[in-house]
Amino acid sequence: MIVDTAETKATLGGRDHERDRIALAAVTYLRFVRTEVKRAWRNPRVLLFMLVLPVILFGAFSSADPGDQLGSLTVAPYIMISMATFGAMNAILGTAGRISLERSLGWNRQLRLTALSGPQYVLGKLGVGFSLAVLPIVGVYIAGDAMRGVHLSAGTYVGSAASILLAMVPIGAFGIWLSYVIRPENMQAVMGGLFSLLALAGGIWVPVENFPDWLADIVKLLPMYWSAQAGRAVLEGGWIGPRGLVTLVVWTAVLGAAAGRAYVHDQLRT
């Protein structure tokens, strides 16, 4: 043997090596996401905030007269979607926010010495956030059925959940951006305030139907309203519509670019 096995492969079979490299990258990414999901799952505070809180809030807010209408939905399914969206937002923003903490620990530098690349780390945190986001959606849907008798078809359940998650993409980019620009010691406070503000803007505390018109107009320019609306639209038998889609796509582009810039800046600085 003149060179070690990996280099022999690189020189004698470049294409095989390239395929191996991609396979290794995919395996590493999936292992990272799996490990991180397990880690979050073992953390009682994460579970409390992400799963228990939305279910309790659903129980509290949906107890109005079941005949009341909010838009074209009755109260229970409307609040069910709101709280599922709230839980998903907590999961995604909370996971992205951990990047800030891990940066302050120097943990992300340690991970850069493994096969996990920098971009894989960031995209991995998004993968973890979106995986965890399934949990509150399912939890609140079960609560909706058990506590308020909200029955939907299987297609509507799956469709609305998928719609909520897709409409969360700009929020995910927002979380990544924040975790690279906010100091870790301020992160807790920023996140706390932000969860409430975003929930308010998404019509999660107070239905947007009850907002004054000027405020409703502002809220409809922001992504969070459409993230919640994406789920409700499926329950109403439709989809989010062109205005919502364009709003979400534009915000994804803007926040994604900001997150990418912040990430690259951080990599060059360290």
Place this chain on the structure above:
Amino acid sequence: MTTDAYPADGWAAGPENSLVTAASPTALSSAPPPSVSLIGLRKRYGSVRAIDGVDLTITAGEIVALLGPNGAGKSTTIDVMLGLSRPDSGEVRLFGRSPRQACVAGRVGAMLQNGGLLTEITVGRMLESVRNLYPRALTVDEVLARAGVSELIGARTNRLSGGQRQRVRFALALLPDPDLIVLDEPTAAMDVESRRAFWAAMRAWAATGRTVLFATHYLEEADDFADRIVLLRRGRIIADGPTTEVKALVGGRTIRATLRGRNGSAPDAATLAALSRLPGVGRVEHRGESIALTCPDSDTALRALLADFPWVEDIEVAGAGLEDAFVALTTDPTGPTNPADPADPGRSSDPASPASPASQKEVLR
């Protein structure tokens, strides 16, 4: 993977070897690529030159101390070496590859200076989560045993003492079963006992023929453990050689005195050469009639000085701390009679330099 893979009869070997070389001209080199190869590295932070032209080659099996005072550029050099920071110019190769490729292949382990541990997790689970990120890795039990902290597997990371944290980080660095381990001030947070235990574990690991590079500002630590010392000051390598030689250079005492020529003038080149030949003297500097002798053995040097130059005056002998030694080694750049800048080994062999110290040249490679 490295030298072990070479058959005793080397090149004359069978046809499959010539096949490999025919297919790949890069495999023609007769030796494996060095563990570390740094070529002309430079990096600035604003107006500060953190690394200012570092060239360094470390071959497999060497144990090298990167010794220097705080701010010498040790951590920056290590960050750049590991691919955590991008150099402004120059090149880094680890085992002939980019740092990133070497990391992906699991050939590099490192204890970073500011690298922390995850919080709210047990040591065992934390190690397992990182273990998953390597294509091949030792088991968690194995690395904890090698680091000598098997009992910590169930401990929560935030309950560890400073010494325990460092040993757990050592276990973390061992996970990929690396061929090169890089340690940035590994014993900074340890008490004497932990320090001893850490180096014992490190020695056991290094005995398997791996390459070790560690940064430290303790001369004793470099002396005890390294077989080669690279001295860094202000981002430059000012000496690089076997531990005993570099230690002699920085670990001794400095004799300062006034030495006039017979006619009352400053010492001439012949006198300076005679001074540098005195037993126990490592290096000679002077400004005007003031001389400074850096001495690995100051007692012998002083006796010889008094015997050969009985008219010498104002004698002071001072122990040289590491920082003093660095200052002595790099001298005052405005000094009129020392045109060879010792901070630049490439120029120190200037034959015109009257003070060109022979012993320093021996040390500088």
